[in-house]
Amino acid sequence: xxxxxxxxxxxxxxxxxxxxxxxxxxxxxxxxxxxxxxxxxxxxxxxxxxxxxxxxxxxxxxxxxxxxxxxxxxxxxxxxxxxxxxxxxxxxxxxxxxxxxxxxxxxxxxxxxxxxxxxxxxxxxxxxxxxxxxxxxxxxxxxxxxxxxxxxxxxxxxxxxxxxxxxxxxxxxxxxxxxxxxxxxxxxxxxxxxxxxxxxxxxxxxxxxxxxxxxxxxxxxxxxxxxxxxxxxxxxxxxxxxxxxxxxxxxxxxxxxxxxxxxxxxxxxxxxxxxxxxxxxxxxxxxxxxxxxxxxxxxxxxxxxxxxxxxxxxxxxxxxxxxxxxxxxxxxxxxxxxxxxxxxxxxxxxxxxxxxxxxxxxxxxxxxxxxxxxxxxxxxxxxxxxxxxxxxxxxxxxxxxxxxxxxxxxxxxxxxxxxxxxxxxxxxxxxxxxxxxxxxxxxxxxxxxxxxxxxxxxxxxxxxxxxxxxxxxxxxxxxxxxxxxxxxxxxxx
Amino acid sequence: xxxxxxxxxxxxxxxxxxxxxxxxxxxxxxxxxxxxxxxxxxxxxxxxxxxxxxxxxxxxxxxxxxxxxxxxxxxxxxxxxxxxxxxxxxxxxxxxxxxxxxxxxxxxxxxxxxxxxxxxxxxxxxxxxxxxxxxxxxxxxxxxxxxxxxxxxxxxxxxxxxxxxxxxxxxxxxxxxxxxxxxxxxxxxxxxxxxxxxxxxxxxxxxxxxxxxxxxxxxxxxxxxxxxxxxxxxxxxxxxxxxxxxxxxxxxxxxxxxxxxxxxxxxxxxxxxxxxxxxxxxxxxxxxxxxxxxxxxxxxxxxxxxxxxxxxxxxxxxxxxxxxxxxxxxxxxxxxxxxxxxxxxxxxxxxxxxxxxxxxxxxxxxxxxxxxxxxxxxxxxxxxxxxxxxxxxxxxxxxxxxxxxxxxxxxxxxxxxxxxxxxxxxxxxxxxxxxxxxxxxxxxxxxxxxxxxxxxxxxxxxxxxxxxxxxxxxxxxxxxxxxxxxxxxxxxx
Numbered sequence: 001x002x003x004x005x006x007x008x009x010x011x012x013x014x015x016x017x018x019x020x021x022x023x024x025x026x027x028x029x030x031x032x033x034x035x036x037x038x039x040x041x042x043x044x045x046x047x048x049x050x051x052x053x054x055x056x057x058x059x060x061x062x063x064x065x066x067x068x069x070x071x072x073x074x075x076x077x078x079x080x081x082x083x084x085x086x087x088x089x090x091x092x093x094x095x096x097x098x099x100x101x102x103x104x105x106x107x108x109x110x111x112x113x114x115x116x117x118x119x120x121x122x123x124x125x126x127x128x129x130x131x132x133x134x135x136x137x138x139x140x141x142x143x144x145x146x147x148x149x150x151x152x153x154x155x156x157x158x159x160x161x162x163x164x165x166x167x168x169x170x171x172x173x174x175x176x177x178x179x180x181x182x183x184x185x186x187x188x189x190x191x192x193x194x195x196x197x198x199x200x201x202x203x204x205x206x207x208x209x210x211x212x213x214x215x216x217x218x219x220x221x222x223x224x225x226x227x228x229x230x231x232x233x234x235x236x237x238x239x240x241x242x243x244x245x246x247x248x249x250x251x252x253x254x255x256x257x258x259x260x261x262x263x264x265x266x267x268x269x270x271x272x273x274x275x276x277x278x279x280x281x282x283x284x285x286x287x288x289x290x291x292x293x294x295x296x297x298x299x300x301x302x303x304x305x306x307x308x309x310x311x312x313x314x315x316x317x318x319x320x321x322x323x324x325x326x327x328x329x330x331x332x333x334x335x336x337x338x339x340x341x342x343x344x345x346x347x348x349x350x351x352x353x354x355x356x357x358x359x360x361x362x363x364x365x366x367x368x369x370x371x372x373x374x375x376x377x378x379x380x381x382x383x384x385x386x387x388x389x390x391x392x393x394x395x396x397x398x399x400x401x402x403x404x405x406x407x408x409x410x411x412x413x414x415x416x417x418x419x420x421x422x423x424x425x426x427x428x429x430x431x432x433x434x435x436x437x438x439x440x441x442x443x444x445x446x447x448x449x450x451x452x453x454x455x456x457x458x459x460x461x462x463x464x465x466x467x468x469x470x471x472x473x474x475x476x477x478x479x480x481x482x483x484x485x486x487x488x489x490x491x492x493x
Numbered sequence: 494x495x496x497x498x499x500x501x502x503x504x505x506x507x508x509x510x511x512x513x514x515x516x517x518x519x520x521x522x523x524x525x526x527x528x529x530x531x532x533x534x535x536x537x538x539x540x541x542x543x544x545x546x547x548x549x550x551x552x553x554x555x556x557x558x559x560x561x562x563x564x565x566x567x568x569x570x571x572x573x574x575x576x577x578x579x580x581x582x583x584x585x586x587x588x589x590x591x592x593x594x595x596x597x598x599x600x601x602x603x604x605x606x607x608x609x610x611x612x613x614x615x616x617x618x619x620x621x622x623x624x625x626x627x628x629x630x631x632x633x634x635x636x637x638x639x640x641x642x643x644x645x646x647x648x649x650x651x652x653x654x655x656x657x658x659x660x661x662x663x664x665x666x667x668x669x670x671x672x673x674x675x676x677x678x679x680x681x682x683x684x685x686x687x688x689x690x691x692x693x694x695x696x697x698x699x700x701x702x703x704x705x706x707x708x709x710x711x712x713x714x715x716x717x718x719x720x721x722x723x724x725x726x727x728x729x730x731x732x733x734x735x736x737x738x739x740x741x742x743x744x745x746x747x748x749x750x751x752x753x754x755x756x757x758x759x760x761x762x763x764x765x766x767x768x769x770x771x772x773x774x775x776x777x778x779x780x781x782x783x784x785x786x787x788x789x790x791x792x793x794x795x796x797x798x799x800x801x802x803x804x805x806x807x808x809x810x811x812x813x814x815x816x817x818x819x820x821x822x823x824x825x826x827x828x829x830x831x832x833x834x835x836x837x838x839x840x841x842x843x844x845x846x847x848x849x850x851x852x853x854x855x856x857x858x859x860x861x862x863x864x865x866x867x868x869x870x871x872x873x874x875x876x877x878x879x880x881x882x883x884x885x886x887x888x889x890x891x892x893x894x895x896x897x898x899x900x901x902x903x904x905x906x907x908x909x910x911x912x913x914x915x916x917x918x919x920x921x922x923x924x925x926x927x928x929x930x931x932x933x934x935x936x937x938x939x940x941x942x943x944x945x946x947x948x949x950x951x952x953x954x955x956x957x958x959x960x961x962x963x964x965x966x967x968x969x970x971x972x973x974x975x976x977x978x979x980x981x982x983x984x985x986x
Contacts, residue, residue, distance in 0.1 A: 030627075030630075032562070032563045032623070032627065033563075033567060033570070033623065033626055033627075034563045034565050034566070034567060034614065034623075037563040037564070037565065038563075039560070039561070039562050039563065039627050040560060040561040041560055042558035042559065042560045042642060045558075045559050045560050045561055046558070046559070048561075049559060065535035065538075065539070066535065066538050066539070066542060067532070067533060067534055067535045067538050068532070068533040068538055068541075068665060069525070069532050070525045070526075070527045070530040070531075070532065070663055071530070071564075071616070071647055071649065071663050072527050072530065072586070072616075072649075072663070073527070074526060074527060075593065075601075075602060075603075075604075076601060077526070078593070078602060079601040079602050085593075085602055089592070089593040089594065089595070089602050090592055090593070090594075091591070091592065092591070092592060092593050093565070093588045093590075093591055093614070094588060094589065094590040094591070094592075094593065094604055095586045095587060095588050095589075095616065096587065096588075096589045096590065096604065097586075097587040097589065098584070098585070098586055098587070098651040099582070099583055099584065099585060099587075099651065100568065100571070100578075100582040100583070100585050100587065100615070101582065101583075102582070108568075108569060108572040109568060109571060109572050109578055109582050110568075111568075111587055111589065111613055120604055121527065121586070122593070123564070123588065123616070130525070130526065130527075133526055134523075134525065134526075134532050137523075143838065149535060153647070154564055154646070154647065156564065156565075158591040158592065170563055170564050170565070172561060345636065
């Protein structure tokens, strides 16, 4: 059996270590030489590419266009929006010089003190400031609106505690930035993009999400409202997986972006921004995978089907090829990604374990007996169920099976989550129960004080005021005061 | 007529200004608030996306996989390869701190002196060092080779004089980094990727290129050989458009990357790297465009066909839609990108000029007389020729026309270039003639001294030893010494 597999920590033993192990052993990513920054390896990056491709299509369908804005932002830009600087200044990588020089003793290079920048530049933690400084020149009249740009790029937030995909100093993401003539239109856009994210999470990642709006404390720095999708991991913790912000006129005012309305009068523009990042890969891993390794949703799996021959005699290989070639061609013609692994330097048992570890949704195995009987063994990764089927009609069967797996892992994750959403009106009970994870639907008095108290005493936070949940009247479970909202509280990543 | 168009400088008046004007007026890019860094606007970025899509496909066909490596590189990594640090240290953006803090007087933020990095980090100017430091852990035996990764990312070189697309402090590019067991295999890879670039330039960008190898002086910092594709712009200057480097074992030795060969003995790995950047957009613009604006090759044009109705009466619009809808559908079914511009707030003359400026390859115009006659007006952007044709069979005609335009602009550029490749054996003649541009095929004695003298006296450089040109014997035109090679010399961007 594969050595790697044996070493994978069990989820029940240490969920956190299981995740870290899996990221490395499944060849998704690894720690780099730079603190807090990861290398995304080809297999992990292939998942990101599939995500990008689908999201990009969905964004363009809403009318957004891609563009590219500078990596470095003048320090002074950050200060223009008061809350924004408060939120990001503490975790900025700062460029202060633009040249190195050889050390006098020739032992290496050092910063050239004569090449100091007049104004320091920060590596973008997010791009609102540089983009709104640019939009100022692009927007003149109502005819220029709405303006909807997205960029795929890297950003940097100097995090003290990092974990691959979940929280890294550098990460890849997309950030959409839109400008609108009216408040209503901007609010609608922010909510529309949240729905795009939810659709992507559920239909492509097979990750069920709660949609909702953040409390003031948890808002994006500079937003009037932050909408979020929250997923539940297998340890019952929440993972914020995507956010969409209604920014009001804050950035328009900070960067003096006005347009002439139809009556030819200047008005400030209304804004949104929205983003998802490589964190989605973390959500994907932690929602579906098991003690044998990754379980990938077929729609995002870099390899959807692997075919492994078990031929003890070389002369059988010819027959294997004859049987397998039309299957591969037929699957590829259906747009299915197939890998045929006939490498002779690894034993079948090693290969089985390796593709399980990598989460390949369907495995087909062709052995000597199958050659005699015109059959093939089919294994589905999600349930690990095996069956032997006739080769006739196998491509249609596999095509349907991929859809079944996609559906099944979503249903499984949803059942898991739904069983862990608790209505709770008693703080003592909450404090006890929250240790085991889960989403707690509670009444909240709407104050930041209560929110802070819950966080301090339980490490749980208000994830959102969920949409689609009845806002029943009630009293705050902590203070007993009349509730302002019914919220979901959970520990989170 | 369009105001913008009138303001476009003529190529004959000031080629350089024409280029700068065109980049801005065609909405491709603009200067940002950060010195030397541009904003790539949606229309310009759409061209880059088309380039990426095709190149990515071609890279993957060679077996390369995408991955992602950190933006920031420890300063000490740069010093590990002696020539590499020499080449890049002078133009590095250096991150020295990881936090800002509020100024005491609350007037903004300043660098927090307590958050100084132990070792400075540089923003990658190219990624050989961080990648080879990573490859060290990925490569153990000959079975791990070849290893071929590519990344699409941003890089930064602090340039003193910048021009949009051609030379910017930050630019987007791809960088391939490969590791091989033998010298031969690595050399073959470097040459193979040069051919991929040449194929892309000629077949997709319609830009004819000279393929060749650089002189030692012009090599990439750390390479044993740099292969290049050189295009000629309309002012006769050369534009280096893509390079592929055979790196020998320099980086393997610097980062101690060895593999166990089939005899189980450790050996250093052989390396290549290869890259093209957003500079290709500069090459595209300067090769084909004219005094009316951009001329885009159909294969990379974000909009391939624009359809403009000229309807004076509102009741005609219904008929226009009836005629146009099946044409749009039929073109889209063929994979052709169509824009139907029936906006009523711009006059047809303005639209005509605007789409010419933006280089849309084919324009279809439907006027009142066309509606009566069942005809449509077709204009091709490359020659500006117009003709009126029957609507019957128009989609097949347009499909063929796009191919004709693609071919025609390549042939035109090639004829232009070929007429400006001069064989030259006389330095005095060279000095006079090179002022007007062109590629000069000359004998060279192979010394850096002669190369430097030519550069100093004429601003021209050795672009490459071209492939496919006979290496006839001869004497150096400057020194009269026996020639080591026949080279192409030109002024360049």
